[in-house]
């Protein structure tokens with residue numbers, strides 16, 4: 147626009163100068179004054195023409211330079227984002243970037259206890275899942291160190307954290323997008339009680355592979371990182387499935403870093419009802435074996451296609467003057483049923499019925515997974531295998547012995563809560579004081595049904 151204006155002014159100026167020469171020629175004939183005026187005019191015309199030439203050259207060069215810088219800048223940005231990804235350095239995103247990527251947080255793909263998850267696409271084309279953390283009051287320093295811990299882990303069965311954002315008091319985590327959602331909707335017929343669309347029934351082979359993938363992810367966190375990383379929230383909702391139905395463990399929101407030489411730590415209760423190891427409640431301190439316990443529960447849930455704790459209806463008939471039928475609900479603890487069936491050599495009865503109807507399942511494999519799961523569920527953390535051993539057992543390099551009858555299984559007290567019998571209620575940072583077992587500790591009546599021998603007696 148500027149260029150056009152300047153060109154028009156220059157053309158008008160030249161025309162005006164030419165008009166002056168012509169007018170001078172008519173009025174002054176070939177006098178000295180005419181030659182003087184014509185000389186000045188011609189010099190001015192030449193000056194304007196020179197100005198136009200120099201200006202257009204300058205503009206052309208400037209345009210070339212700008213486009214060169216733009217393309218170099220774009221390349222640099224792409225290179226930089228590539229290097230960041232390779233190095234695993236989390237990017238700090240601006241809120242506007244995330245708003246643009248998620249189209250104003252429009253496409254929600256999930257909601258968990260700690261926030262909502264939205265699908266988005268970054269400027270470089272990568273698909274992401276943006277988790278908006280809600281309700282958790284975390285300081286920026288604490289949030290950043292958590293981000294750094296997550297970003298430092300690199301394993302194909304662990305979700306990658308691309309970056310984070312903490313504008314004002316809001317907190318966002320930006321993960322790689324995993325297309326097939328979480329395991330719960332692929333193993334529980336009711337889609338994990340979340341009324342979510344999608345999902346289906348994972349085949350036996352796929353479940354077996356998921357069991358190996360999750361074991362590898364946990365083994366890496368426990369044994370192969372600089373500090374031991376305890377996940378502390380292993381459950382089907384935190385196991386995502388990629389395009390090939392391979393497992394990717396996510397949600398490190400509750401994870402804890404402990405030094406390699408530290409065997410146990412005492413911390414506030416965190417995790418999800420139904421997946422908490424007994425030591426959370428027995429003041430023994432927790433360790434990587436607490437993840438092993440949760441993994442054992444997930445294994446059984448995958449085999450059976452049902453939650454570890456379910457509330458089932460039982461009919462009770464009361465005879466007073468009239469016969470009344472009353473429906474009562476009781477808690478059913480799947481590991482106890484599994485243990486009983488295994489001792490009776492009827493393991494196929496615990497396998498997800500949908501699988502039995504559809505395919506031939508190797509009983510040896512079922513027996514192996516059940517035994518591994520029951521080893522992981524041993525009440526004493528010391529008796530449980532570590533995750534490296536679990537991989538050896540599942541992949542068949544180490545024989546799996548029949549696990550001993552665990553004397554007592556403590557299903558977390560919180561899971562006995564009416565609403566929590568689905569096993570999806572998350573508990574975060576409950577001070578241990580609330581459940582401290584004192585010398586004269588008496589179990590509330592509800593707990594007598596949940597602190598009970600695993601084997602039928």
Ligand SMILES: Nc1ncnc2c1ncn2[C@@H]1O[C@H](COP(=O)(O)OP(=O)(O)OP(=O)(O)O)[C@@H](O)[C@H]1O
Nearest residue numbers: 256257258259260263275321322323324328383572
């Ligand atoms: N990286 C991802 N790619 C694709 N979908 C995801 C991703 N992360 C989470 N989701 C979806 O969002 C849902 C909720 O995720 P979130 O981690 O908040 O859930 P949660 O584990 O159930 O919650 P909680 O925080 O209570 O443990 C998941 O179950 C999954 O369907």
